[in-house]
Amino acid sequence: MKRSIVLLVVILFYFSGCSNDQENPVADDNGIEGEGNQVETAFKPCDNGKAGEYPCEGFDLLGQIPLADFSARAANDIWGWTDVTTGKEYALMGLDNGTAFIDISDTENLIYLGKLPTATVSDTWRDIKVHQDHAFVVADNNSGDDAHGMQVFDLTRLRDVANPPQTFDADAHYTGLGRAHNIVINEDTGFAYVVGTNRGDAFQGGAHFIDIQDPKNPVPVGGYGASGYSHDAQVVTYNGPDTDYTGSEIYIGANETNVIIADVTDKDNPVEISSLSYGNRAYTHQGWFTEDQRYFILGDELDEINFGTNTRTLVFDFTDLDNPVLHTEYTGPVSAIDHNGYVKGDEYYLANYTAGIRVLDISGIDAKSIVQAGFFDTFPTSNTAGFNGVWSVYPYFESGKIIVSDINRGLFVVKKSNS
Template sequence: MFDSPLRRGLTGVLTAFWLWLSVLGVQGQGDVNLDEGVLSHNMEAVAFIPIADMLTEKVNDIASWYDEEDDITYLLVGCENGTALFRMLPGARPIFMGKLPTQSVTSLWRDIKVVHGHAYIVSEAPAHGMQVMDLEALRAWSPLDGPVTWVPDTVVSTPSTAHNVVAFEEASKVIQVGTSAMGGGAVIFDLSEPSAPSLIGGVSEWGSLHDAQALIYNGPDAAHVGKEILFAAGGESLWIFDITDASDVHLIGTSTYTNPHFSHQVWVSDTHDHAFLGDELDETSAGGATRTVVFDLTDLDHPHEVDVHVAETTASDHNQYTHGEWLFQSNYRAGLRMLSDAWPQPNVLTERGFFDPLEESFGPGFQGAWSHVICEEEGVLAFTSINEGLWVVRPRFARLDNVAISLCEPGTIPTPNVWSMTLKVEEGWSFPIEVQVEGVVMTTEQDNGWTVTEPGSTLLYFEAWGLPGVQPSVKLTSQRSTWSLNMLTPDALWFAHYEDADGDGFGNPNMPVWGCGDLPGTSTLPLDCQDWNANTYPQAPELCDGWNNDCDDEVDEGTAQLVWYADSDGDGFGNPNAPVVLSCTPLNERVLTPGDCNDSEATMYPGAPALEDGMDNNCDGIIADLEINPCPGDFDLDGNRTINDMLQLLSNFGCESGCSSSMDNQDTVDTADLLVWLGVFGLDCD
């Protein structure tokens, strides 16, 4: 969808470049205390992208795509004026890739879902439709390209607006809700061809639906196992539809709940036996604390309220999603909240942590956290804060700390180590938890697995060879979820250096040296294309020297052009009065030095020796001393004034400057010169 010359020839070193970025931090975050000015418990900031960096005034929804082929996570952030795209660098640091602009006008409401590597984007902006983008196009982007403008592959024009879009990857479908069609109900699209969604049915009889989740049901109600079920929030109720046949959707069951105001969003537990529903307006309309209504789903025909979790804040709730035993909520002014339904009592919600960037505002209202995504590979969550920007946070329901002696001395190459780590698991998990250490090569087989049976600390002791550039990490697999942890000990970080022979600060990508801290004569930037030339490195200024200074496979492009003068006589000096040519490379019969007073005489140029030929050999404007011809009019210097000399004068007749046949020292050749020459014709030169 775009091209960049900076990218060409550099793709082989980008992995190391990303590693360097993760070490130093992205966009100036490396030395910033991101947790300052926020309230948090069991969650810590990893990265923050201010809203201004996304070229918008407000953000809304967020989605993610994990590219298994390249092992990279991408974030898609809804903005008033489009969708901002980010690539996660190592260390869970997002880097801005540019924007996919809105299809029509700006709108606070934009929703994004990803199915089969394609993004489906809807909005309440008039005539927006549904944008479809094949996310494999993101692979071609390089951090050296900078932010670019992206375009959709397809736009589905009907419905023209929608409040939300639901991903149903298991069935290769997306479902729009709150649309301009079907009375605001659901509109179902088949994704057999992901870039060409096909409308196959919908729901219109039960009014507008605000948000929904679609899944293939595998819960306790045997009558509906294996069916395609849509759980929807709308009006003042929970709605459950059978959408197995999109052309014949029918309602299975519905239920209201205590003190309803606006049923905003619902999400089902991973066991499909409970649903968690948020009412967006009960806090502003009726007051009181933030509520999460819990529904029993053992009988889908008769869902019913079984519990209400009441938080310690009074913030309005917005979007919530489960990950195994964990329920994460984006609750506007209360920020991102982390709850568990597994410990100490199953199916009873208990708050375990939170991250609130609006530290002094807990009340109802519509500022703060809008939505979030779980990035499993990085072990982090990314969430949007409407007026602030994009946050990446790491939940600390489990901690991994190095208790061994320093794994790597600064300025040295790593050696094999015996490692010890302490794993501390907080309450909230379902047990037992299987522990697997990754990112290292064990010296013995079968020695990198443990089992944790209850909350508390576990010592992990093992012998291993460290892999350069890779930190040890731990993957926790409970009965219901998997989460990755990284050891955050700075002195455990090994990373690649690259030989920097020319000292320009950029290393040779073909000459890696693995080590810790600063290694003399090396660089952590493996981007030099000519390590013997200190004037060549990425983004170096082009010097018009015939070299590819900025390592983009182009020579002398975009530089200030040099002025080339005509040099017809080949004496190395150009005619200052002839038309010039601008170029950054040498040109035939042209030179960079002007000053030739006669470009048809190779013996006339600044500094030329005097030849006693009556010409201004050194171009100083006078004919003097040894330049004086002892026999004026003898232009061929044969010692006689002959017809040949007259013919040479006539050939220069009309010359107005720099004239070699002038007889009266006026530097011109006219009638006066001809008369003077005729006056000496036939006279002996002696």
């Protein structure tokens, strides 16, 4: 009972505290409004454990744009887009009051091209994904079921920005839902899965299925709510070891108290395959498949606070989707909270709040061997369990650039040293 009360108090504190950020200026890590924005943007190599003022191991700072330059109080999610026509690379960063678009092609001259303002009030949570050269943006703005919806923005417009920064408008605005915590896109099939919506809607805050094959004309095609509210998810066209589901569209939801696996191939008849839980569960937050789709790497956002552990990362064996099992756990060197994590090859890129980004070598995952391969700490004064620092990380540019959104300090562009 005590544990349940503590969990409830922590969750209420976290969500109410994050909401208060909408009304109060974001303080930096020293508690002084704005000081955290005074950051040089020049290249800083990781030398003797520091890149300028930032602790690091194996990652150089290529460039940084402070939060103040975006006229925002807080940053949140981040995603990337590569224009295959021009070869240019762009960061798409969520802010409390909109979405910022940054040309990162020349890291000596990062260009803030402009902002797509929020469709409604400012909000702590915003999420962005990309399909067919369009950005899809949702926000969890706590202002009613008919609030933000999903904005669609044609990213090819970024080719022709003459006088940045500009204020952009959306190319389409889908209003078939209101608030949403996250959006997931399976680019293989052209379907978006919007999750974390109003718990009282038709899908209980689960997944809304939206056909975005024609990006500017999104069409609702049902949803899945049998397993309850999904905080985050990943959806893949399955090609993993369980041949019973080869070619199926598989949904893995981080559903606050458990992980659920569902077959959503038939949009009219989605079916739960299995669900799982684990010890010392506090808030089942977000996870990502390894590239062979055998393992699912999960972060629990509140276990570090509730149980006093260092950063904990759980690895589940999904060889049999009908019977997933816990494979191993990795415990990091600091007590910072884990947030979003993504796999690229044999590495797992973890947004670790006050500990910055932590990169884990998962090449030995079969043998339950996971080690820290490097890090870049955008929040240099503390590694304690708190909700400051890095929100998310995007490691998928072919150039090797990694973009990082820091709640307090804005955009960072980093890269492996000597790469």
